[in-house]
Amino acid sequence: MKIAVILGSSRSDGNTRHLTDKFVEQTNAAFFNLADYEISAYDYTHENKDDDFLPLIRELVKFDHLVFSSPVYWYSMSAQLKTFFDRLSDLLTVNKELGRQLKGKSCSVLSTGFDIELRRCFAEPFELTANYMHLVYKGCDYISIQSESDLLNVNRCVTEALKKLN
Template sequence: MSNSIMIFGSSRRDGNTRKFSDWISEELECEIVDLAELNISPYDYDHKNRSDDFLELIDKILQFQNIIISSPVYWYSVSAQMKVFIDRFSDLLDIDELKGVGRILRGKNVYSVCTSISNKVAPSFEEMLRNTFEYLGMNYKGCVHANCEQGYIASNYKNDIEHFVKLVKSCEQG
């Protein structure tokens, strides 16, 4: 069984990012959680959103050593769905009874899978993820990116996928 889980957030559930993510997920034999299938509310300073699916997803994530964030690059950052999910990590810092949960995330590895219409991932995309997860005490390990300007063509990314899968598997032992 894989020690990795992929969190997928995109406005197109069957687009290039999903195709790219499916290939990686198959290679890693890891589950993909589609944020569009969950009810995760935006961050709320009054924490009136605690009955949504965020904490249940965090409980699931805690079972894995490797967390893979999968999103298209929208305006140099993650998708809106992914941003809402990441913003909710603030709950684990703000709510006293959840601070212990946040501490359990420390030391876990985070990777990103993304697509865009550029040859390289936007530096701001990775910088946001790296800074966020390092602030939380997690290890941002790297990214695999596909340029989908002409549509996603799997054969163009075989070597990149193989390298990424080896990287993730080398850290699965935790």
Template sequence: MHTVILYSSSNRFGNTYQSASQLAAELNAPMIYVDEFEINDYCYQHSHADDDFRALFRRVLEFDHIVFASPVYWYAITPKLKAFFDRITDFMDDENLQPELRKLREKHFSILSTSIYDQAPEAFTAMLLRTCQYLGMAFKQQYHFKYDV
């Protein structure tokens, strides 16, 4: 299975990077640092078509298995990774882009989280699970790495 790790963190080379790197080595997967891309918030007028989101999304669609990696920020993923998910709506709203969106139905996804706790909170995983399943993706695995403060 051709895997990519899409990771986000305010600390580019912090705990999430360390955990994602370890998994990337095991899965022979490239890593993409979402925060280095310009991804604007979703806009009903779709006025952000010129940012990096569409190209990044199309790149991610080239893989069979997508690992979404984020530290736990107040029971949630990072704002940049959330913006990535919100912008998928661009492909829902535009009939010309919908065929590309449907490719997600052929994809698997996993979740990688990092925090000071033994496991990710249910609110964190629920958002990712429900969103990806709504998009037709099949859940593969959850990884959680605990770090001391």
């Protein structure tokens, strides 16, 4: 199975990157950091159609499983990933053919946050958007990182994430 991980975080060397790197190490997944792409907010007039969103999607459709990796920022996905998700609307309007190529793929979520428990409201937009886009949603794995020592536990989270790929 060909796996791609899409990281959206305000820190390219932060906690979520650490978790993502461990997942990539174990899966040989391809890694895409939204910080490396110029993707602007959704535009109803599509004047941003030449930014990096469509080239990134053209890369992502080559994979079977997409992993969205995001810290919890105010109970939600990061703004970087939310902008990417908003732009999926382009695939329902002006780039339908490319959108169709996402159908039937699967996806899952990796996340880090401070709170011990992940609120249900964090994962819901991923699941509902996946359903809308006809992606098979395989769930979300979360690790609470409150101190340096918690970083040692990321492998446990990766193990849970790997189970979802079978």
